[in-house]
Amino acid sequence: MAATGLLAHCLRDRLETIGELVSDIRGILSYGAYVPRRRLQRSAIHAANKWFAPALGAMAKGERAIANWDEDAITMGVEASRDCLDGYDRASLSGVTLASVSHSFADRLNAGIIKEALDLSDTIAADDRGGSLRAGTSALLSALQGSGSAHLIAAADLRKARAASDAEMLQGDASAAVLVGNGDDVIARLVASHSVTVDFVDHYREAGEEYDYAWEPRWIREIGHGGILTGAIRDCIDRSGLDAASIEHAIIPLTARGAAASVAKKSGLSPDALVDPLGATIGDCGTAHPLLMLTQTLDAAQPGEHVLVAGFGQGADVMIFQITAAINSVRRGRLEKQLARGIQDSNYMRFLAHRGVLDIEKGMRAELDEKQPSTSLYRNRKAVFALVGARCTKTGTVQFPASDIGVNPNDHSIGTQEPYPLAERSARVLSYTADSLAFSLDPACYYGTIDFEGGGRIAVEFAEVSAEDVDVGSQMRMVFRIKAYDSLRHFRKYFWKATPISQGDA
Amino acid sequence: MARGIKDKVAIIGMGCARFGERWEDNADTLMVEAFTEAVADAGIDTSQIDAAWQSVGFDGVNIGPSGIPTSIALRLPNAGVTKVENYCASGTDAFRGAVYAVASGGADIALAIGVEKLKDTGYGGLPVRTRGSTWDMIGVTGSAPGNFAQLANGYRAKHGIDAADLKRAMAHVSVKSHANGARNPKAHLRNEIDIDKVMNAPMIAEPLGLFDCCGVSDGAACAIVTTPEIARSLGKQDLVMVKALQLATSNGWEMQQAGGWDGSYIHTTRIAAKRAYEEAGIKNPRAELDLLEVHDCFSITELVVMEDLFVSQEGKGWTDVLDGFFDADGEIPCQIDGGLKCFGHPIGASGLRMIYENYLQLQGRAGDRQRAKPPKLALSHNLGGMPSQNVSAIAIVGTEDA
Numbered sequence: 040m041a042a043t044g045l046l047a048h049c050l051r052d053r054l055e056t057i058g059e060l061v062s063d064i065r066g067i068l069s070y071g072a073y074v075p076r077r078r079l080q081r082s083a084i085h086a087a088n089k090w091f092a093p094a095l096g097a098m099a100k101g102e103r104a105i106a107n108w109d110e111d112a113i114t115m116g117v118e119a120s121r122d123c124l125d126g127y128d129r130a131s132l133s134g135v136t137l138a139s140v141s142h143s144f145a146d147r148l149n150a151g152i153i154k155e156a157l158d159l160s161d162t163i164a165a166d167d168r169g170g171s172l173r174a175g176t177s178a179l180l181s182a183l184q185g186s187g188s189a190h191l192i193a194a195a196d197l198r199k200a201r202a203a204s205d206a207e208m209l210q211g212d213a214s215a216a217v218l219v220g221n222g223d224d225v226i227a228r229l230v231a232s233h234s235v236t237v238d239f240v241d242h243y244r245e246a247g248e249e250y251d252y253a254w255e256p257r258w259i260r261e262i263g264h265g266g267i268l269t270g271a272i273r274d275c276i277d278r279s280g281l282d283a284a285s286i287e288h289a290i291i292p293l294t295a296r297g298a299a300a301s302v303a304k305k306s307g308l309s310p311d312a313l314v315d316p317l318g319a320t321i322g323d324c325g326t327a328h329p330l331l332m333l334t335q336t337l338d339a340a341q342p343g344e345h346v347l348v349a350g351f352g353q354g355a356d357v358m359i360f361q362i363t364a365a366i367n368s369v370r371r372g373r374l375e376k377q378l379a380r381g382i383q384d385s386n387y388m389r390f391l392a393h394r395g396v397l398d399i400e401k402g403m404r405a406e407l408d409e410k411q412p413s414t415s416l417y418r419n420r421k422a423v424f425a426l427v428g429a430r431c432t433k434t435g436t437v438q439f440p441a442s443d444i445g446v447n448p449n450d451h452s453i454g455t456q457e458p459y460p461l462a463e464r465s466a467r468v469l470s471y472t473a474d475s476l477a478f479s480l481d482p483a484c485y486y487g488t489i490d491f492e493g494g495g496r497i498a499v500e501f502a503e504v505s506a507e508d509v510d511v512g513s514q515m516r517m518v519f520r521i522k523a524y525d526s527l528r529h530f531r532k533y534f535w536k537a538t539p540i541s542q543g544d545a
Numbered sequence: 546m547a548r549g550i551k552d553k554v555a556i557i558g559m560g561c562a563r564f565g566e567r568w569e570d571n572a573d574t575l576m577v578e579a580f581t582e583a584v585a586d587a588g589i590d591t592s593q594i595d596a597a598w599q600s601v602g603f604d605g606v607n608i609g610p611s612g613i614p615t616s617i618a619l620r621l622p623n624a625g626v627t628k629v630e631n632y633c634a635s636g637t638d639a640f641r642g643a644v645y646a647v648a649s650g651g652a653d654i655a656l657a658i659g660v661e662k663l664k665d666t667g668y669g670g671l672p673v674r675t676r677g678s679t680w681d682m683i684g685v686t687g688s689a690p691g692n693f694a695q696l697a698n699g700y701r702a703k704h705g706i707d708a709a710d711l712k713r714a715m716a717h718v719s720v721k722s723h724a725n726g727a728r729n730p731k732a733h734l735r736n737e738i739d740i741d742k743v744m745n746a747p748m749i750a751e752p753l754g755l756f757d758c759c760g761v762s763d764g765a766a767c768a769i770v771t772t773p774e775i776a777r778s779l780g781k782q783d784l785v786m787v788k789a790l791q792l793a794t795s796n797g798w799e800m801q802q803a804g805g806w807d808g809s810y811i812h813t814t815r816i817a818a819k820r821a822y823e824e825a826g827i828k829n830p831r832a833e834l835d836l837l838e839v840h841d842c843f844s845i846t847e848l849v850v851m852e853d854l855f856v857s858q859e860g861k862g863w864t865d866v867l868d869g870f871f872d873a874d875g876e877i878p879c880q881i882d883g884g885l886k887c888f889g890h891p892i893g894a895s896g897l898r899m900i901y902e903n904y905l906q907l908q909g910r911a912g913d914r915q916r917a918k919p920p921k922l923a924l925s926h927n928l929g930g931m932p933s934q935n936v937s938a939i940a941i942v943g944t945e946d947a
Contacts, residue, residue: 403668407686408675415678423682438801440683446801470699470808470932473751474691476670483751486685487695488800488808488933496802498685498933506751511702511808523686534683 065183066228066360069218069369071123072334073115073195074211074321074377076503078102081208083385088203098208102383103322106197106212108393108480109502109521112139113149114533115214116193117156117519119327121463122373123191123216129159131220133188138168138175138326141196143531145246152533153193155424156519158460168326175215175326176350180358182219183229189220196325199394201250209294211322213377215330226337226369227346227360231279235271236354239263256295264293264302268355272306272347275357279345283307286359287344288336292328292351294318308347320378335374342366393480404478409525411532421458426517426535428495429456437461437494461517464491466537468513473506489515489537502536514540549824553648555776555784556942557769558587561901564764564889565733572601572608572662573618575765579894580619580658587769588779591619594769595652597626598642600635600659602892602929603672608660615658624656629893632929633842634792635659636766636896637938641790643770653775658767659898661891670761671892690750690758690843692931697752697845699808699932704860712752714863715844716743719756721872722841722880726887728914733762733889757844762889766897768904773945785907788922789824789941793817795934811846811928813937814853818926821939822855827922831856835920836906837871837879838899840928841886847871847879850926854939873914881906881914896938899925903942921947 085099106115116137135157137150150165168174175194182190195214200206241263242253268291276283289312291299299316303309314332317324324331329350336346342364350356384390391397421427422440429441433455436447445452471487478484485501487509501509502518515537522534560582562575570578584591599615601608608614612626629639636659643655666672671689675681685691701711720740726732738756746755776784793813799806806812818830827833834856841847851862856877857870865871871879882888882902885895903923905911922943929936 403666404670404673407673409681411682412678416682419679419682436801438797440679442797446797448798470695470702472687472691472694472698472753473748474687474694475747475751476688476690476749477686478673484687484691486687486691487698490802494802496800497683498800500685511698522682532682 063221064225064228065186065219065221066225066363067217067337068189068220068222068225069123069127070334070337070373071119071121071125071216072213072331072374072377073118073122074104074213074381075106075110075115076380076382077105077107077384078320078381079105079387079390080383080385083387084208087387092203095203095208098205101319103208104211104213104381105384105390107503109536110212111143111197111521111531112137112141112195112214113143113152114519114521115195115197115212116153116216119195119214119216120153120157120191120193123218124157125370127218129157131189132159132163132191134164134182134190135159136166136168136178136182136190136192138178138192138194139196140169140172140174140325141198142167142169152424155420156533158425158427158462171352172325173350173352173354173356175328175330176348176356176358177234179217179219179330180232180234180356183232183358189218192217192219192330194327194330196327198251198325199249199396202391202396206251206253209318209323211324213321213324213327213331215327215334217330217333224365225363226366227362230281230345230359230361231275232356232358233271233275233278234354234356235267237267238353239267260298260301264298264351265305268349268351269302269305271355271357272302272349275359276306276347279359281345281359284309285345286312286347288312288314288340288346290314290329290332290336290346290348292316292323292332292349294323331374337366338371338374340366402478408527409523409532410528411525411530423534425460426462428459428461430459430494431455432457437491439495439497459495461491461495462535464493464495465540466491466515466517468509468511468515469496470511471501471509485509500536502538504539508539508541516540550644550648550790551788551825552773552786554644554770554787555773555781556787556900556904557771557776557779557781558583558589559766559768559901559904560586561731561766561898562764563731564762564891564898566664567763568664570763572660573614575662575763576615576618576658576660576767579765579767583767583769589654589769592622593654594621594624594656595654596624596643596646597621597656597658598629598639599626600629600639600657600893600896602630602633602635602661603663603674604630631936633840633892634896634927634929634936634938635893636898637900637925637927637940638792638896640768640897640900640940641792641938643768644787644790647770647772654769654771656767656769657897658765659894659896660765661893662763663761663891664763688750690753693843693846694750694753695808696849696932700810700845700849703807703809706863708752711863712744713740714848714866715757716740717866718841718844718847719743719886722884722886725873725881725914726883729883729888732883732887733760734883734887753843753845759842759885760887760889762891764889764891764894764898766894766901768897768900783908784945785904785942786945787940788943788947789821789939791817791821791824792936792938793820794936795930797934799933808932810849811853811932811935811937813935814850814926814928817937817939818854821941825941827941830854831877834877834922834924836881836903836916836923837877837926838882838884838902838923839879839926841880841884842890842928846928847884850928851879854924854926878916881911881916896925896927896940899927900940900942907942907944
């Protein structure tokens with residue numbers, strides 16, 4: 040370790056004890072994770088495709104997370120963000136970013152939809168990051184290098200892969216969120232960072248195309264991971280002045296067997312520092328992956344420990360954090376909870392249909408024209424995106440949606456309602472059904488009427504439900520989902536759905 | 546309360562097309578089939594009709610948003626024709642328009658005609674359609690069985706009924722209606738079924754199986770009404786009189802938890818029933834009513850409505866059903882014509898079809914299915930929408946001395 044680096048390191052440690060200066064330290068304030076409930080067994084993918092691609096057998100171990108038909112980068116980003124912002128004053132946010140290479144809209148601010156769903160102030164900056172799998176780490180680094188109030192980084196990917204491809208086996212769908220800001224409640228402060236950019240085309244997808252085209256894994260491992268990524272990690276460690284072997288946690292987001300270990304070894308990192316790449320349980324979640332691994336580390340890390348985070352894609356981003364004492368006052372076990380809520384799924388055909396890889400006959404009931412007038416969506420955006428109802432200031436009656444004339448039969452007062460958010464309130468099932476007639480890409484279509492704790496009632500679709508999960512009286516929480524697709528005009532409509540708390544508790 | 550409609554208007558003619566999958570018919574030919582029967586029954590000429598109300602439930606597969614198609618199909622004498630759309634309660638609402646017109650003196654003779662051409666959708670069940678752009682963003686695009694299945698689950702939970710017991714009571718409703726429909730030559734479904742067939746049928750929307758759901762049919766039905774004085778001047782005797790006509794419409798209370806609706810009953814039906822009994826001077830419906838035609842879109846709807854009409858005690862409707870109280874040979878037959886379940890459910894026509902059956906029964910003209918003990922008071926209940934948000938329409942018709 041260079042003497043100047045060591046000095047700077049000691050100085051920073053010393054500074055941390057001085058109260059007035061601590062609030063100037065920028066770092067991670069909070070974090071969140073979301074992993075879809077279903078975990079497709081890789082053996083099921085192999086079983087269906089081995090007639091054509093028997094070599095998939097080498098990868099046919101473990102499971103991968105798969106999003107439901109009504110999820111995308113935006114909805115998953117919202118869920119991870121809610122987990123991240125739990126207990127945080129959302130009014131304190133000054134920015135929100137969504138990083139993804141599977142953005143739902145090419146020209147409409149995806150992060151703007153997350154902003155609406157989180158019911159954040161209109162006076163907030165928002166941007167989408169993409170273009171490479173390191174968009175998640177790049178967005179995090181930008182936020183850390185910025186200044187001002189808290190900035191929310193969400194990273195989410197739901198990538199489409201061809202049947203029988205390696206990508207279909209190795210990828211996973213998930214999201215992570217990190218809140219960056221200043222203050223004495225920073226749980227991890229940035230020690231050093233380093234970025235390199237090289238047009239290394241390990242895989243690519245031209246604008247407008249559906250599928251990636253990938254080059255030979257051996258070349259990617261040797262030149263990409265062994266050369267570019269390893270070099271960037273070494274350079275970042277040098278900048279930090281730390282001894283590589285002393286770093287307690289190394290996040291190298293490569294899920295192929297042995298890949299992360301090889302990079303760690305070449306970088307001088309301790310094998311014990313390697314964070315589980317989550318390949319066996321979730322799969323490679325693209326831009327979200329380094330941040331999802333970071334949530335895993337933050338669930339367990341102790342004050343004073345160092346965490347190296349790498350992102351790879353046309354170069355690399357590397358960051359080194361040091362955990363602060365504030366970590367002891369945050370809720371842990373966030374990724375663990377997401378892992379625990381998984382259910383095994385071997386229905387490969389359903390997965391293909393949900394991805395649009397398999398063009399199933401949806402029937403005439405699916406022909407309903409879902410045209411969404413922009414005008415009515417804009418007018419009703421608080422109700423639609425943020426599930427904001429109303430509470431009568433006179434009677435206290437809560438209702439959804441808001442209306443000029445109150446619903447209370449004892450006092451139909453006019454113009455007395457104030458906005459009343461319902462998205463974060465739990466609810467109880469009043470009545471429900473499992474509808475096999477109504478069109479759903481995940482039949483039977485469950486829906487029902489639910490009563491919110493503290494008032495308010497809504498008839499709503501249910502998400503992630505099976506027969507044993509729901510009954511009259513069941514406790515539910517709300518999740519932000521795709522309500523319908525307008526396949527004629529290529530638009531997707533979002534709204535909230537209810538999910539059993541035992542299953543969907545993010 | 547308003548003075549009411551009791552005995553101010555008489556029905557002098559009714560007609561009903563054969564319900565079913567009328568592949569060779571358009572809406573206008575179905576209307577003509579019902580209309581020619583009614584005009585002949587009334588013994589009047591089309592030129593005597595002063596005004597008409599035409600009910601249709603689903604505009605998208607029907608006739609468009611005006612009364613013009615009825616005026617053209619029936620070659621009405623350029624009379625005022627109003628199109629009525631009020632979900633599945635449209636038929637009774639059209640009847641209400643015609644009756645009110647006569648009662649007000651605005652028309653001497655008025656026509657109510659309902660029609661629905663459903664079998665041009667390409668699939669079974671009701672058409673999937675928009676409910677307006679605001680609703681489409683925040684509402685559930687479910688199905689009718691799904692909406693009413695929730696009534697079953699709410700009712701079961703409220704009264705602590707075992708799911709299998711309720712399923713069996715619901716099955717009894719359908720078996721009874723199939724037995725009745727088999728005796729009705731105009732009914733869509735004329736096959737008798739047994740309990741096991743209902744219990745073992747495929748699930749449509751938990752807990753409603755295939756035979757808990759009514760038929761979806763093409764059809765038309767109509768009524769010609771006038772004042773009792775004009776009716777007698779036309780030589781009519783033993784008039785069938787309108788005793789009560791009530792419509793109650795949800796105002797959002799059920800859906801917005803402002804009062805505690807628990808999902809186990811139809812709020813508007815209770816309101817409409819109370820008003821209708823008051824209008825008709827009925828004190829004890831279980832003792833005074835002779836016949837019931839209710840909106841049995843699903844077996845559970847009929848069962849729950851028995852309570853909402855105050856014929857059965859709350860929580861006891863299912864035992865009345867199992868006891869045969871509503872069978873054709875029971876105390877108060879319900880759906881003696883087969884009901885929506887088997888006569889069929891061409892939406893806009895259904896309310897008028899119910900009144901048609903009661904009209905025939907009161908006159909002793911119901912053929913094989915005629916109730917032996919001459920009925921004097923008959924109620925029809927027509928429900929549009931879903932349990933949580935709906936329109937309930939009730940028409941009570943009776944003999945002159947009832």
